[in-house]
Amino acid sequence: MYTRHALARVLGQRGDLAAAKAEYRAALDGQTRLLGEEHPHTRSTSRTLGDLLRRIESQPATGIGERRPVLVALQRRRQSRRV
Numbered sequence: 001m002y003t004r005h006a007l008a009r010v011l012g013q014r015g016d017l018a019a020a021k022a023e024y025r026a027a028l029d030g031q032t033r034l035l036g037e038e039h040p041h042t043r044s045t046s047r048t049l050g051d052l053l054r055r056i057e058s059q060p061a062t063g064i065g066e067r068r069p070v071l072v073a074l075q076r077r078r079q080s081r082r083v
Contacts, residue, residue, distance in 0.1 A: 001027050001041070004026050005045055007023050008021075008023035008048075017059075021049070024052060028042065028049055031045055
């Protein structure tokens with residue numbers, strides 16, 4: 001379960017939110033089954049999955065949500081060159 005949680009974290013950090021969500025859910029299912037709902041690891045994964053779901057929901061519906069930080073950085077770079 002630890003490996004799935006760690007993989008999900010890396011996927012989320014790299015911007016692959018759908019894959020991260022799937023891995024967090026798989027980790028949570030396994031932890032719930034093996035450790036129970038009240039175990040600290042299960043609760044931590046549940047909170048982290050909730051944070052990720054809120055992050056996904058806050059993404060704009062334009063389809064560029066996951067690329068937005070890159071686009072903003074490029075825009076700033078272009079603007080700084082104009083000055």
